[in-house]
Each structure stands twice: as structure tokens, then as C-alpha cells.
Amino acid sequence: MAYRIVVDSCCxxxxxxxxxxxxxxxxxxxxxxxxxxxDDETFDxxxxxxxxxxxxxxxxxxxPSPQRYMDEYETDEATDIYVITLSSKLSGSYNAAIVAKDMYEDEGGTNKVHVFDSRSAAAGEVLIAFMIERAINEGLKFEEVVEKVEDFRAKMGTYFVLETLEVLRKNGRLSNLKAALVSALNIKPVMAGDDGSIVKLxxxxxxxKALIQMVDHIKKDTANPETKTLVIAHCNAPARANKVKELVESIMPIKDVVIVDTAGVSSMYAYDGGIVVSV
Known part of the structure; x- marks a missing residue:
């Protein structure tokens, strides 16, 4: 079957x-x-x-608007459409993709469309894209791909450490006083995604020290690492990303590590120096 994998730009x-x-x-x-x-190819x-x-x-x-998603569903180049969005608890992207699916089907569209709420962002969306492609290459049918990827997503872990909490302060998610105290004391929270929400580990x-602590959590939470791909997304911090790769490979037999630089939305969340890891 011809297929298309549609992702929002947080992937x-x-x-x-x-x-x-x-x-x-x-x-x-x-x-x-x-x-x-x-947040397209012109992003600087x-x-x-x-x-x-x-x-x-x-x-x-x-x-994005629902119409922008619908434009990708209305294609003669593919019959199976898989969509990945950042967590529905962080953005309206998932809801827009779902509304577009309903519009497309109401208008008689015949392509199969499934929208995955990644319950993650950045590196997590990348891993889901990898899994969809792998399942397709294994020859699975549309419904089988969806089932396999939904199961994978439920077990996937996403972890991150930020250099600064300034962006969280500026967009109103953290008080000025708390941000100032964290900055003054050089405190680095180690955080993770929990069913699409953010929790502090x-x-x-x-x-x-924060990166070491994050990697320790990854090791503890990852079963059968020799079968897993790990994705590291970094915001303007390639040396730091490579350090995380070395830390991971020194303590667990991971199958593969992929390093990517953040585009716009992920750069907004991670900000300068931030690291996001999914496995």
C-alpha cells in the first residue's frame, strides 16, 4: 500500500x-x-x-488549522495516512488533526487516516515515526500498523533536562520567584513525560549531574535496551547531545542512538542548551 506519514513541526x-x-x-x-x-524549512x-x-x-x-492537515489527507499519492502530533496536553495540534480527519471522512474521502497523539514531543514523535515506517516495511496492514504503534507509544519514555527555565517563566508556566531561585542556585530539574503531561523526576x-541522573532513570525504565532505538534532540547543544549518547552507551547495550537538532516548536520548549531523550 502507498502511505504517507504526516507529522507536525514539533517532530x-x-x-x-x-x-x-x-x-x-x-x-x-x-x-x-x-x-x-x-516553523518550516525557513526556521532560523x-x-x-x-x-x-x-x-x-x-x-x-x-x-495548524484543520484545513492544513486536511490538505495532506487529500492525496492520490497514498491510501494509508498516519499522523503524529505533539501531546494533546501541550497543544491543540492533535485536536486540529482529528477535526481534519472528521471533515475528510464527512466529505467522502477514501484514504485511511489515523492520528496518533504522541503524548510526547520532539524526540518522542521521531521515535513514533520510525516505528510506523518499520511496521510498514514489515508488510503489516494499516490496522496492524496502528495497533503495533499504539502499543509502542504506550511503553515509550521521554526525558529532558533544560539549561534554563526562562522560557517557562516567560510563557507563564513558572513564577518569576521560582525561576530566579532555580537560576541562582544552578538547579537543573530532571523531567519526564507522563501520559502527555510533564512530571519532575x-x-x-x-x-x-542532571544528565547523569537522567540517564540513570532511562536505564532503570528501559527493558530490553539491546532492541531499542534512542533519540536525542538537542537545542543548539551538539556536544551535550554527544555526551548523553556516550553516557547511555557506557551503561546499557542500546541498539542505536540518533541525534537530531530541534526545529522551532522543540526549540521553544527546550530552549538554548536543552536536551530531550526518548526511548
Whole structure:
């Protein structure tokens, strides 16, 4: 069967996947003060980070319209459409994709469409995309692919450490006082995704210790690592991403490690120096 994998722009696909005709990216819009930035191939990470640093009013994102998703469903090039969005608890992207599916079917569309709520972001969406492609290459039918990937998503783990909590402060998710105290004490929270929400696993002083603590959690939570692919998404921090790769490979027999740089939405969440890991 011909297929298409549609992802929102929080999915930090490797470059070779972005060039693959089977993959389509639906961009979100980033708003920094009064400036709108489309999260597509024109996104300039360094310029965006500069704008965020200088921001006075805050940073937000706007999800794609249902019509933008529907444009990807209305194709003669594929009969099986798989859609991956960032967590429905973090964005309206998932709901927009679902509304588009309903619109498409109401108008008599015949392609099969399934929307996956990643319950994650960034590296987590990438892993789900990898799993969909793998299941398709195994020759599974549409319904079998959906079942296998839904099961995989339920067991997937996403972990992250941020260099700074300034963006969380600027978009109103953290008080000024708490952000200032964390910054002054050089405290780095170690966090994870829990069914699409964000939870704190622990905290420590200094980034190096936080990364070690994060990797320890990954080892504890990952069964049969020799069969797993691990994705590391970093925001302007390639050396740090490689350090995490080395830490992981030193304590567990992981099958494969893929490192990607964050695009717009992930750069907004992770900010400069942030690391997101999914396995």
C-alpha cells in the first residue's frame, strides 16, 4: 500500500527523512512578542533564540488549522495516512488533526487516516515515526500498523533536562520567584513525560549531574535496551547531545542512538542548551 506519514513541526525528523517523499511536515506558528515565525524549512534557530532572549511579552505557539492537515489527507499519492502530533496536553495540534480527519471522512474521502497523539514531543514523535515506517516495511496492514504503534507509544519514555527555565517563566508556566531561585542556585530539574503531561523526576545542581541522573532513570525504565532505538534532540547543544549518547552507551547495550537538532516548536520548549531523550 502507498502511505504517507504526516507529522507536525514539533517532530524533529532527521534531514534524510525530511527529504523522503513519504513524510510531510505540517508547521505550527511561533509567536515571540508581536512577531510570527512559521516553523518550516525557513526556521532560523539562532535568530529565534535571540528573539526569545530579548522577549518582553512572552513566547507562544499556534497550532495548524484543520484545513492544513486536511490538505495532506487529500492525496492520490497514498491510501494509508498516519499522523503524529505533539501531546494533546501541550497543544491543540492533535485536536486540529482529528477535526481534519472528521471533515475528510464527512466529505467522502477514501484514504485511511489515523492520528496518533504522541503524548510526547520532539524526540518522542521521531521515535513514533520510525516505528510506523518499520511496521510498514514489515508488510503489516494499516490496522496492524496502528495497533503495533499504539502499543509502542504506550511503553515509550521521554526525558529532558533544560539549561534554563526562562522560557517557562516567560510563557507563564513558572513564577518569576521560582525561576530566579532555580537560576541562582544552578538547579537543573530532571523531567519526564507522563501520559502527555510533564512530571519532575528529581533535581540536582549543575548540568553534568542532571544528565547523569537522567540517564540513570532511562536505564532503570528501559527493558530490553539491546532492541531499542534512542533519540536525542538537542537545542543548539551538539556536544551535550554527544555526551548523553556516550553516557547511555557506557551503561546499557542500546541498539542505536540518533541525534537530531530541534526545529522551532522543540526549540521553544527546550530552549538554548536543552536536551530531550526518548526511548
Amino acid at each position: 524533529d525528523l532527521p534531514e534524510d527523512y525530511r527529504r523522503d517523499e513519504h513524510f510531510k511536515v505540517v508547521p505550527l506558528t511561533l509567536i515571540v512578542d508581536d512577531t510570527e515565525i512559521i 534557530q539562532l535568530d529565534f533564540l535571540r528573539r526569545v532572549k530579548e522577549s518582553k511579552k512572552g513566547i507562544h505557539s499556534a497550532c 528529581g533535581q540536582t545542581r549543575g548540568m553534568d
